[in-house]
Every structure is written in structure tokens, then in C-alpha cells.
Amino acid sequence: MTMDAAAPQTPALRPLTHTSLGAMLADSVKRHPERDAFCNMGAKLSYKELDRLSAAFAAYLTGALRMKKGDRIALMMPNLLQYPVALYGALRAGLIVVNINPLYTPRELEHQLQDSGATAILILENFVGVLQEVLGNVPVQHVMVTSVGDLLGLMRGALVNAVLRHFKKMVPPWWLPGSIQLKAALKEAQNKAWQDPVLRREDIALLQYTGGTTGLSKGAVLTHGNVLANLEQAAMVVEPALTDISPIIMASPLPLYHILALTMNCLLITRLAGTSLLITNPRDIPAVIKDLGRYPVNCITGVNTLFNALANHPDFAKLNFSSWRLSVGGGTAIQQAVAEKWLKVTGLPLIEGYGLTETSPLVCTNPIQNKHYTGTIGQPIPGTEIELRDEEGHIVPFGQAGELCVRGPQVMKCYWKRAAETARVIQEDGFLATGDIAYQTETGLYKLVDRKKDMIIVSGFNVFPSEIEDVIALHEDILEVACIGVPDARTGEAVKLFVVSTNPNLNEAALLSYCRERLTAYKVPHQIEFRQDLPRSNVGKILRRELREEELAKQQQAKEMAEAEIA
Structure with a gap:
């Protein structure tokens, strides 16, 4: 692991006690036969x-x-x-x-x-x-x-x-x-x-689907052993914050089909013999707040958009947070403004973690004793190794950015029926190449700086541009299409579409209707821009990078103009 002398050491994983x-x-x-396992x-x-x-x-x-x-x-x-x-x-x-x-x-x-x-x-x-x-x-x-x-x-x-x-x-x-x-x-x-x-631990428990650069989702093969290891790792992380709580009551607004909620709010809570408060519709914020008020909740997991919505709702601040011990955020980066507002309202810091479907999912987390926003993904959880590697697979010098590669018992067995894709991401030494670019700070914490791929994260859900582009390209009036993620105050990122159409009468409303019939709501573009052409490389590849740079430049210019008007 790339680490300087001051960096915290990653503890070893405790022995697993269960086989399935x-x-x-x-x-x-x-x-605890009579204890509540789940409430809804x-x-x-x-x-x-x-x-x-x-x-x-x-x-x-x-x-x-x-x-x-x-x-x-x-x-x-x-x-x-x-x-x-x-x-x-x-x-x-x-x-x-x-x-x-x-x-x-x-x-x-x-x-x-x-x-x-x-x-x-x-x-x-x-x-x-x-x-x-x-x-x-x-x-x-x-x-x-x-x-x-x-x-x-x-x-x-x-x-x-x-x-x-x-x-x-x-x-x-x-x-x-x-x-x-x-x-x-x-x-x-x-x-x-x-x-x-x-x-046995080697037996497959889950085919948990994730996105792919081809636009087709892939099934990450997670064994009973993979998941049990990640549960033990998670338990070692959260237990210090919950030592005086019995039973633990965990609020579960994230859908359990999502790997983060599945691990934390369904499986881990069983491992800890606690109670999971299942919230069926997390979009109904008033109803979520009422549920949170009915139970002496100890912990909650969520994504940035949920924490933001709760922290800014006047009724949420009226809750009694005396029993609350832990707030864990994942799925996408936690914004500093949201973390600060959450701390102000609840008295609890938002502990940000990092993981992916292929790792069951937890890889890193910030120390639970943190009381301030770090802007990092923290450090590896117990029994997990991280290396930052360059394009040739060499470990980069300390402080430099490289692809985050992870090895541990929680790393998937393979992709379901995709040997070539598996070989591309799991190296011979067992390290999984995540596709995320990070560097290590002087305190040993890891900070994500970019995504190697062009994945867009909308409210904690992965959206892959190729999938969107493949759907739009099937439209009879579309000649060319490119899809990027743009910053969005509500969802973290939003999908923006650039299209070249052969039909001058095709408009945004018609194209959005087409998208809604073929894509899940969070994948539907929030913005569509019609163009005469799209930027290309020397070999004709459409350059999403240039489109992103243009959008960021536009936003920066708009920000500067707004600040100038105020001044």
C-alpha cells in the first residue's frame, strides 16, 4: 500500500464465524428470537x-x-x-x-x-x-x-x-x-x-448488476464469503459508535436492491441482531420524517440528495436526535454544504465511505470519530489493501494520482459470463482496478479526483453514457449523440445530451418523451442541446471530454458574471 509514515495503519480482519x-x-x-428484525x-x-x-x-x-x-x-x-x-x-x-x-x-x-x-x-x-x-x-x-x-x-x-x-x-x-x-x-x-x-463461503450468493462501458449491465458474482467478509469489515468500522446501543435501530430509506443498502441495512443489521426500519418511499420526505420520529433511531444510511432534502426540511430539525449515533453516506460524493448543514441540524457528522458493486461494496470509510468534513473517502476498511497505479500498472509515488486498485476478501469472484471483462479489471495479483482516480493525502486518507470512465452518478445511482447514447441512437431522426454528466444542486450530477438531428422539427419535448419510454427516470436527460456537429478526435471518436470542459467553462463564466453583478 502506498503510505507515508504518518498514515494510519489498516487493521487486520477478524476471523469469520459463519459459513453462509x-x-x-x-x-x-x-x-434474539423475539427481537424486531424489520419494521415497515x-x-x-x-x-x-x-x-x-x-x-x-x-x-x-x-x-x-x-x-x-x-x-x-x-x-x-x-x-x-x-x-x-x-x-x-x-x-x-x-x-x-x-x-x-x-x-x-x-x-x-x-x-x-x-x-x-x-x-x-x-x-x-x-x-x-x-x-x-x-x-x-x-x-x-x-x-x-x-x-x-x-x-x-x-x-x-x-x-x-x-x-x-x-x-x-x-x-x-x-x-x-x-x-x-x-x-x-x-x-x-x-x-x-x-x-x-x-x-460454503465459496458458493455464490448474489448476482448484483452494475453498469459497463458498453452500456450493458454486468452481474458481479458475489459469494457468501465475499459478503460475509464485507459485513465483518463493516461491523469493525461501526461498532465503536454503537457500543452502548442494544438493539441497534437503523433507518433504511435507500432501496435494498441497491448494494449499499443491501449490505448495511439488511445484512449487517442482521449480523448485529438489530432492527432495520424499512422506508418504502424515500421520495416522500414528510413521510420519511414521520417514520424517523416514531422510532429511537441510532443510525441512518443515505446518499447526498437524501441528506440534503432532510436537512433542509423544517420538520426534520424538530426530531429528537438524542439516540442517534451514526450517519453514513455513500453512493456518490457528499457535498460539503450538505455535510455542514447535517451536522448543524443533527449534531452528527456525515461519515463518507467509498465502495462499488464489485466489492460487496465497502472499500474505504472516514473514521467514525471525525467531527468535520474531510472531502475524502477515508482509509481502507479492515483487511483491505489499496494501491494507486499508473497506466502501466506501477504504483505511483506518494501524493500523485493513480487508478485506485483494491484487494481484499470482499472483491467479487468475477463478472457473470464475462471472462474478458473480468480479466480486464481483476489483475493477476488479485487487485481489482476500479476505474477511479485518487491520490493519498498527507494524513493517509484517500481523495477521489476523477473517474477514469465517463460514469455519471445521479442521486447515488450509476448512469453510463454509452447506454444512454445507444438508446438515443436508435431514434430515426438522430445522426449523432453524446452524453455527459453536469453538476446539479439536487442530484449531484445530471445527464446532459448533445444531439445532431436530421429532422429540423425534432424538439426537446419529443426526444424526452422517447427517453422516458425506454429509460429509468434517473437516466432520463435533464438537458438536451441540439448541435450541427460534435467535437471529434483525429480518428473520428466523439470527445465527451471537450463537451464537459465546455459546460464547466459556461458555468464558471455564469458564476463570475453573477458575482460581478452583485459587486
């Missing part, structure tokens, strides 16, 4: 109930559906009590979980189901219409459907479902012959004898 994620759950069930919409699921329901789900998958170890099952839903039941049930059965964003368009969903080879899917009824459009083109054989209120209790569940279906009209009509209701599946299998199979 199912065994980890069993340990927490044994220690006023309903609670104890560890004993989680054990019972996940065992029933596992029994149904392997019995009625005849699924076997290594088969893939897709989960497509927001934060509901059904998610941990299905996740742990599938893992206990030896299946491989494929998390899917429920807001995906048919095109995106079809790719992920085809690529993963998932033969079963559990989906919230609100999104069945999207699945219907692609079902004939994917290997899915079994469709299980759940409703929001399924595990909220008889009266509360019926009321919630009625409101969503008949008053809010949030469940579009659908008809899927042969589909299975989750409640019926759990009831059928509840009395089936079940014993978890023997699983």
Missing part, C-alpha cells in the same frame, strides 16, 4: 418470524417449484417486509439472488433477466405490467406476485392494498395466468419440514 448468510441469520435468531409501515417482523417465513419460502422454492442450488431468482420490489423474507429464503435454499430495480423499463428488465438466466421472479404487483411485456423473451418459468400489504397484518394490509389499488390507482390492471401469490405460497409451505442445506 443463512447461518448468520440462524445465529441472530438463536440469540407500522408492522414488525421478529427474528423468530423472519426465520419461520424465510424457511417456508425456501421450502416452497425447492419443493413446489423444484428449484435447486445455483438456480437464479430475481427480486423486484421496493423496501417491504417481503424483501428480507424472500432474500433469506432464497439464500437458505442455496439459490442465487438477482436484485432488480422495480423502476426498470421493459428493455432494462429483459436484459437483466436474460443475462442472469433467472428462472423465477418475485415481483410487486405494481410492476407486473413491465414484466408482462418481456416474459416471452426471458427464461423465467415461475412468477410470484406480492402486494404491498401482504405482511402488514390482516386489517392494516387489507386497508393499504385497498388504498393503493382503488384510491391512489398505483396498481395498474394486470393478468398473468399461472402466477403465484406470495401469501398462498407461504401458507402452502408453512408446515413443510425444512433444513438449510450445507453451503
Whole structure:
């Protein structure tokens, strides 16, 4: 590791005590069977109930559906009590979980189901219409459907479902012959004898999809051992802040299909035998604040945009933060103004970390005892090595920028069915090339300065320009297209599109409508600029870099003019 004498040393990782994620759950069930494991919409699921329901789900998958170890099952839903039941049930059965964003368009969903080879899917009824459009083109054989209120209790569940279906009209009509209701599946299998199979740390737990430079998402193969190691690493980081708390209550506004929330708010909280407060709709800030006020929350994870929205809402400042101990930010850089406002309102610093899907995901974090904003990603978590390398793979001198490469037990096994892509990023010595450029400060902390690739991060979600460009290029009136990220006060970055059109009547509204039909909302461009041509290199490659430089120059000029007018 590149480090000067003053830099902090990375501690070794403690020995792992479990061989699988199912065994980890069993340990927490044994220690605290009556403790709440997950809460959602006023309903609670104890560890004993989680054990019972996940065992029933596992029994149904392997019995009625005849699924076997290594088969893939897709989960497509927001934060509901059904998610941990299905996740742990599938893992206990030896299946491989494929998390899917429920807001995906048919095109995106079809790719992920085809690529993963998932033969079963559990989906919230609100999104069945999207699945219907692609079902004939994917290997899915079994469709299980759940409703929001399924595990909220008889009266509360019926009321919630009625409101969503008949008053809010949030469940579009659908008809899927042969589909299975989750409640019926759990009831059928509840009395089936079940014993978890023997699983090893080398067995695959997750195909967690990430973006790629080609525009096609890739499945990071994460084993039980990868994830267990990252959970132990995370536990070593957060435990000093939570030594006087039992049970730990963690607010979970980020969707569990996102790797950060999956690790911290679902799996780690189980490892710590704590309680996860699942928030189904994090965009409803008033509702989020009400939920946070109902429970003596100890910690929260989130992204910059969420922290910003909460800190600037007048009702949030009225909460009692006396029980709060830890605020962890990830997914994208935490802005200094947001960190300072958060500290002022809550009395807690925002602890910024760094990770990626391929590393389960945690790699670095700032020391939890920090009381001020550092603007860095901190230092490696226990058992993790970092090297900064140049284009030839050599370690750069201290203080110079290089590609951040990481080695540790949390690094993925490979990309699913992509040997060439795997070989490109995982070096012979086991280091993963992240594509991010960083340097090390005098205090030993790492600071990101650029991304080697052109990835755009919108509210913590990865957006890859090639994917956007590939979709836009299919439009009959588009001759050329380029996509970049531009700074945005609300989402961190926003997508800007530059197009050369063959149709002078094509306008921004029409192109945006085209995008909304084919792209998830956070990938839809916020700005579109029509041009006569786009900058190119000598070999004809469109230069996104020049477009970014032009945009930054425009923003700097606008800022200077505004300051001059004030003066």
C-alpha cells in the first residue's frame, strides 16, 4: 500500500464465524428470537418470524417449484417486509439472488433477466405490467406476485392494498395466468419440514448488476464469503459508535436492491441482531420524517440528495436526535454544504465511505470519530489493501494520482459470463482496478479526483453514457449523440445530451418523451442541446471530454458574471 509514515495503519480482519448468510441469520435468531428484525409501515417482523417465513419460502422454492442450488431468482420490489423474507429464503435454499430495480423499463428488465438466466421472479404487483411485456423473451418459468400489504397484518394490509389499488390507482390492471401469490405460497409451505442445506463461503450468493462501458449491465458474482467478509469489515468500522446501543435501530430509506443498502441495512443489521426500519418511499420526505420520529433511531444510511432534502426540511430539525449515533453516506460524493448543514441540524457528522458493486461494496470509510468534513473517502476498511497505479500498472509515488486498485476478501469472484471483462479489471495479483482516480493525502486518507470512465452518478445511482447514447441512437431522426454528466444542486450530477438531428422539427419535448419510454427516470436527460456537429478526435471518436470542459467553462463564466453583478 502506498503510505507515508504518518498514515494510519489498516487493521487486520477478524476471523469469520459463519459459513453462509443463512447461518448468520440462524445465529441472530438463536440469540434474539423475539427481537424486531424489520419494521415497515407500522408492522414488525421478529427474528423468530423472519426465520419461520424465510424457511417456508425456501421450502416452497425447492419443493413446489423444484428449484435447486445455483438456480437464479430475481427480486423486484421496493423496501417491504417481503424483501428480507424472500432474500433469506432464497439464500437458505442455496439459490442465487438477482436484485432488480422495480423502476426498470421493459428493455432494462429483459436484459437483466436474460443475462442472469433467472428462472423465477418475485415481483410487486405494481410492476407486473413491465414484466408482462418481456416474459416471452426471458427464461423465467415461475412468477410470484406480492402486494404491498401482504405482511402488514390482516386489517392494516387489507386497508393499504385497498388504498393503493382503488384510491391512489398505483396498481395498474394486470393478468398473468399461472402466477403465484406470495401469501398462498407461504401458507402452502408453512408446515413443510425444512433444513438449510450445507453451503460454503465459496458458493455464490448474489448476482448484483452494475453498469459497463458498453452500456450493458454486468452481474458481479458475489459469494457468501465475499459478503460475509464485507459485513465483518463493516461491523469493525461501526461498532465503536454503537457500543452502548442494544438493539441497534437503523433507518433504511435507500432501496435494498441497491448494494449499499443491501449490505448495511439488511445484512449487517442482521449480523448485529438489530432492527432495520424499512422506508418504502424515500421520495416522500414528510413521510420519511414521520417514520424517523416514531422510532429511537441510532443510525441512518443515505446518499447526498437524501441528506440534503432532510436537512433542509423544517420538520426534520424538530426530531429528537438524542439516540442517534451514526450517519453514513455513500453512493456518490457528499457535498460539503450538505455535510455542514447535517451536522448543524443533527449534531452528527456525515461519515463518507467509498465502495462499488464489485466489492460487496465497502472499500474505504472516514473514521467514525471525525467531527468535520474531510472531502475524502477515508482509509481502507479492515483487511483491505489499496494501491494507486499508473497506466502501466506501477504504483505511483506518494501524493500523485493513480487508478485506485483494491484487494481484499470482499472483491467479487468475477463478472457473470464475462471472462474478458473480468480479466480486464481483476489483475493477476488479485487487485481489482476500479476505474477511479485518487491520490493519498498527507494524513493517509484517500481523495477521489476523477473517474477514469465517463460514469455519471445521479442521486447515488450509476448512469453510463454509452447506454444512454445507444438508446438515443436508435431514434430515426438522430445522426449523432453524446452524453455527459453536469453538476446539479439536487442530484449531484445530471445527464446532459448533445444531439445532431436530421429532422429540423425534432424538439426537446419529443426526444424526452422517447427517453422516458425506454429509460429509468434517473437516466432520463435533464438537458438536451441540439448541435450541427460534435467535437471529434483525429480518428473520428466523439470527445465527451471537450463537451464537459465546455459546460464547466459556461458555468464558471455564469458564476463570475453573477458575482460581478452583485459587486
